[in-house]
Amino acid sequence: MPKPDPDAPRYHHGDLKSALLQAAETILKRDGVEGLTLRAAAREAGVSHAAPKNHFDDIRGLLSELAAVGYARFRTALIAEAEAQIGSFEPIDALGIGYVKFARDNPELFTLMFRSGRLDFERPALRDANRAAFAVLASGTANGQTMPASPTATQRLSVGQSASIAAKWSLVHGFACLMLDRRLQPLLQRTQGAGDELDLLETILRRER
Amino acid sequence: MPKPDPDAPRYHHGDLKSALLQAAETILKRDGVEGLTLRAAAREAGVSHAAPKNHFDDIRGLLSELAAVGYARFRTALIAEAEAQIGSFEPIDALGIGYVKFARDNPELFTLMFRSGRLDFERPALRDANRAAFAVLASGTANGQTMPASPTATQRLSVGQSASIAAKWSLVHGFACLMLDRRLQPLLQRTQGAGDELDLLETILRRER
DNA sequence: GCTTAATGTTGTCGCTGTCAATATATATTG
DNA sequence: CAATATATATTGACAGCGACAACATTAAGC
Numbered sequence: 001m002p003k004p005d006p007d008a009p010r011y012h013h014g015d016l017k018s019a020l021l022q023a024a025e026t027i028l029k030r031d032g033v034e035g036l037t038l039r040a041a042a043r044e045a046g047v048s049h050a051a052p053k054n055h056f057d058d059i060r061g062l063l064s065e066l067a068a069v070g071y072a073r074f075r076t077a078l079i080a081e082a083e084a085q086i087g088s089f090e091p092i093d094a095l096g097i098g099y100v101k102f103a104r105d106n107p108e109l110f111t112l113m114f115r116s117g118r119l120d121f122e123r124p125a126l127r128d129a130n131r132a133a134f135a136v137l138a139s140g141t142a143n144g145q146t147m148p149a150s151p152t153a154t155q156r157l158s159v160g161q162s163a164s165i166a167a168k169w170s171l172v173h174g175f176a177c178l179m180l181d182r183r184l185q186p187l188l189q190r191t192q193g194a195g196d197e198l199d200l201l202e203t204i205l206r207r208e209r
Numbered sequence: 210m211p212k213p214d215p216d217a218p219r220y221h222h223g224d225l226k227s228a229l230l231q232a233a234e235t236i237l238k239r240d241g242v243e244g245l246t247l248r249a250a251a252r253e254a255g256v257s258h259a260a261p262k263n264h265f266d267d268i269r270g271l272l273s274e275l276a277a278v279g280y281a282r283f284r285t286a287l288i289a290e291a292e293a294q295i296g297s298f299e300p301i302d303a304l305g306i307g308y309v310k311f312a313r314d315n316p317e318l319f320t321l322m323f324r325s326g327r328l329d330f331e332r333p334a335l336r337d338a339n340r341a342a343f344a345v346l347a348s349g350t351a352n353g354q355t356m357p358a359s360p361t362a363t364q365r366l367s368v369g370q371s372a373s374i375a376a377k378w379s380l381v382h383g384f385a386c387l388m389l390d391r392r393l394q395p396l397l398q399r400t401q402g403a404g405d406e407l408d409l410l411e412t413i414l415r416r417e418r
Numbered sequence: 419g420c421t422t423a424a425t426g427t428t429g430t431c432g433c434t435g436t437c438a439a440t441a442t443a444t445a446t447t448g
Numbered sequence: 449c450a451a452t453a454t455a456t457a458t459t460g461a462c463a464g465c466g467a468c469a470a471c472a473t474t475a476a477g478c
Contacts, residue, residue, distance in 0.1 A: 010443090012442075012443055012444075012455085012456055012457070013456085013457080016456080016457085032326075033326070034326070034327075037433085037434065037435080038434080038435065038436090039433080039434065039435080040434095047457070047458090048457060048458045048459075049434095049435095049458090049459095050436085050437085050457075050458070050459080050460095051456080051457055051458075053435095053436080053437090053457095054455080054456055054457070055456090058435070058436075059434090059435065059436095111326070114386075114390075115324050115326075115386075117241075117242070117243070117320070117324075117390075118243075155399070156399055156400070156401050157396070157399055157400045157401065158400070158401055159400060159401065159402060159403060159412060160412075160416070161400075162396055162397070162400040162403060162409065162412075163409060163412045163413045163416055164416075165396060166384065166387075166393060166396060166409055166413060167380065167413045167416070167417070169383070169387065170379075170380050170381075170382075170383035170384035170387060170413075171376065171379050171380045171383060172379075172383070173383035173386060173387055174378070174379035174380060174381070174382035174383025174384065174385075174386065175375065175379035175383065176383075177323075177324075177382060177383065177386060178375075178378065178379060178382055181323075181326075184375060187366075187371055187374060187375060188371070190364070190365055190366055191365070191366045191367070191368060191370075191371040192365050192366065192367055192368065193368060194368060194371060200371065200372060200375055203368060203369075203371075203372040204372045204375060204376045204379075207369070207372055207373075207376070208376070219474090221424090221425060221426070221473075221474055221475075222425085222426080225425080225426085246464080246465065246466080247465080247466065247467090248464075248465065248466080249464095249465095256426070256427090257426060257427045257428075258427090258428090258465095258466095259426075259427070259428080259429095259467085259468085260425080260426055260427075262426095262466095262467080262468090263424075263425055263426070264425090267466070267467075268465090268466065268467095
C-alpha cells in the first residue's frame with residue numbers, strides 16, 4: 001500500500017497560506033518591497049502562479065497579511081524594549097527606542113508596514129494587528145502611565161495630551177523613516193564625535209526633558 | 210506654400226521633455242504614484258510609448274526629474290513660509306510648518322519625493338534640487354540663525370546641534386508622513402476641542418520651547 | 419548639400435495582476 | 449459507504465507594464 005510520503009508532490013499543500021507568507025518574507029528581505037509579487041511568492045513556495053488567489057484574493061491581500069505579521073512582531077518588540085529599558089528611559093521613550101530599533105532591524109518589513117501605500121487596513125487581520133500594536137504605544141504615552149495597555153482606548157484626551165502623544169510619535173516615526181532612507185547620514189558625518197543613528201536618538205530623547 | 214500649422218501633427222515635438230513632466234504631474238495628482246508609468250505619461254502627452262526613453266532613460270529617470278521639480282517648489286514654499294511667519298514662530302519652526310503644509314497641499318508629490326523609494330538621487334537634477342531645498346532647512350536650524358542658507362554647508366557640528374536638527378526634522382517629517390497616511394485622525398477624533406492637523410502641529414511647536 | 423546626431427515610432431520580449439475554466443482533493447451528507 | 453458539495457490548486461489567457469532593438473524622421477554641424 002502507498003505510504004504517505006511527505007516528499008511526494010501533493011496536489012493540495014496542506015498549509016499553503018503560511019508557506020506563502022514565509023516565502024513572501026524571504027522575498028521581501030532579499031528583493032525588497034518592489035520585488036515582492038504574487039507570482040514570485042508562488043514560485044518561492046513551489047506552487048502555480050494563481051494558487052495565492054485562494055488565500056489572499058489579490059496582491060494587496062498578501063502584502064496586508066504579511067504586514068499583519070509584522071505588526072504582531074512590532075508589538076512584542078515594543079513591549080520587550082520597554083521592559084529592557086526600565087530604569088534607563090521613561091516608558092514612552094523606551095517605546096520610541098523600540099520603534100526605531102524595529103525599523104533598523106527590519107527595514108523592508110517596516111517599509112511595507114508604514115510606507116508602502118499598498119496595504120488594505122480594512123482587512124481584519126491587518127486591522128487588528130495594527131490596533132494591538134498601537135495600543136501598546138498609546139499605553140506608554142499617557143502621562144506617567146505604564147504597561148500594559150488599556151484595552152478600552154476610547155477615553156477622551158486633552159489637546160495637551162494629544163500634542164504630547166503626536167509629538168513623540170512623529171519624532172520617532174520621522175526618525176525611523178529618515179534613517180532608513182539614509183538621510184541622517186550626512187548629518188552624522190559632519191558631527192564631531194558622532195556615533196550611529198541610535199546614539200543620536202538617545203541623545204535627542206535625553207535632551208527633551 | 211504650406212504654412213507652419215501649429216496644430217499639424219509634427220514628428221518632432223519640440224519640447225517633449227517639459228510636456229512629459231507636465232503630463233506626469235497630471236497623472237500623479239489624478240492617479241497617485243502607483244498610476245504614474247512611462248507609458249501613461251507618453252499617452253497623456255500624445256506620443257508613442259517609447260518616446261520618453263530619449264529624455265529620461267527609464268522610469269526612475271522620469272520619477273526623479275519630476276521629484277526634482279517638486280524639491281524646487283518645496284524650497285520656495287519653505288522660504289515663503291519662513292517669511293510669512295516672522296513674528297509668529299521662530300525660523301526653525303516656521304520651516305517646519307512650511308514642511309507640513311507642503312505635504313498637506315501636495316500629498317502625491319510629497320509621497321513621490323520622500324516615500325516612493327523609486328528615485329535616483331545620483332541624477333544631477335534631483336541631487337541638486339534636493340540639496341538646495343535642504344540647504345534652506347539647515348539655514349533655519351542652526352541656533353538663532355536666519356535666512357538665507359549658507360551655501361558652503363561643510364562646517365562641523367556638535368552633537369547637541371545635530372541632535373537639535375535631527376529632532377526637529379524628524380518631528381515634522383514624521384508628522385507629515387503620519388498625516389498623509391491619516392494615522393493622526395483617530396487621535397484627533399478623541400481629543401476634546403481638537404482642530405485639524407495643522408493646529409495640532411502648531412500646538413506641538415509652541416509647547417516645545 | 420551632405421553627413422551625422424538627435425528625436426520619435428513600431429514591434430517585440432518577459433514580467434506582472436487578474437480572471438475564467440478546469441482538475442483534484444477534502445468535507446459533508448444521505 | 450457512496451454520492452455530492454466545497455475547498456484548493458492548475459492551466460491558459462489577456463492587457464498593461466518596463467525595456468530593448470530596429471527603423472523612420474527631423475535637426476544640427478561641417
